[in-house]
Amino acid sequence: EAGVAQSPRYKIIEKRQSVAFWCNPISGHATLYWYQQILGQGPKLLIQFQNNGVVDDSQLPKDRFSAERLKGVDSTLKIQPAKLEDSAVYLCASRSAGTQTSTDTQYFGPGTRLTVL
Amino acid sequence: GNSVTQMEGPVTLSEEAFLTINCTYTATGYPSLFWYVQYPGEGLQLLLKATKADDKGSNKGFEATYRKETTSFHLEKGSVQVSDSAVYFCALRTYTGRRALTFGSGTRLQVQP
Numbered sequence: 001e002a003g004v005a006q007s008p009r010y011k012i013i014e015k016r017q018s019v020a021f022w023c024n025p026i027s028g029h030a031t032l033y034w035y036q037q038i039l040g041q042g043p044k045l046l047i048q049f050q051n052n053g054v055v056d057d058s059q060l061p062k063d064r065f066s067a068e069r070l071k072g073v074d075s076t077l078k079i080q081p082a083k084l085e086d087s088a089v090y091l092c093a094s095r096s097a098g099t100q101t102s103t104d105t106q107y108f109g110p111g112t113r114l115t116v117l
Numbered sequence: 118g119n120s121v122t123q124m125e126g127p128v129t130l131s132e133e134a135f136l137t138i139n140c141t142y143t144a145t146g147y148p149s150l151f152w153y154v155q156y157p158g159e160g161l162q163l164l165l166k167a168t169k170a171d172d173k174g175s176n177k178g179f180e181a182t183y184r185k186e187t188t189s190f191h192l193e194k195g196s197v198q199v200s201d202s203a204v205y206f207c208a209l210r211t212y213t214g215r216r217a218l219t220f221g222s223g224t225r226l227q228v229q230p
Binding site (some may be wrong): 004033035040041042043044048056093102105106107108109110111116 | 121153158159161162163166206208217218220221222223
């Protein structure tokens, strides 16, 4: 079974530029998450999708961050304009549908490391 | 709100030493608890999990027991190897409110030969 795919793996931009990250979850996984992991910290949720609908975007800085999952499969996270403090690893994760503990597990992609200069 | 507190690292051990990484949590509701591991240059991988009180999760020689009375989920391994060098994250997920994972800040383990 293929895992969660993310691209690019690395990105360096200057502040005020825009950037986009792409995620393809595990086939059949209805729930998709984007996390931000700042160096030395644990991942923090930015946004959660269930199919193509947003479940939780309360932690997403909406003045500069946006995300979509138009067909309920792959997803794009965009930052415009970027700030220095956006330097982090952006992780995508997916989970199969359902509320049983057997479907609890989130599977993570390798992440995109963003450096804002 | 939900939170996870882990012991600060780095933890440096010699090969075959005993490992404990402490993790305590605060949660609304009745969470599931997880340990994730991040090897150098790789993504987060689920190491083990427990979904109810007194459950013991285990994998690759690592164990953790869900202790509701002390709100803890400490990670242990009897004999570490150099290949266990990584960053370990404790996390929780509840079934009320936000359903995503809440992570601790991570503990770096360095195992020396």
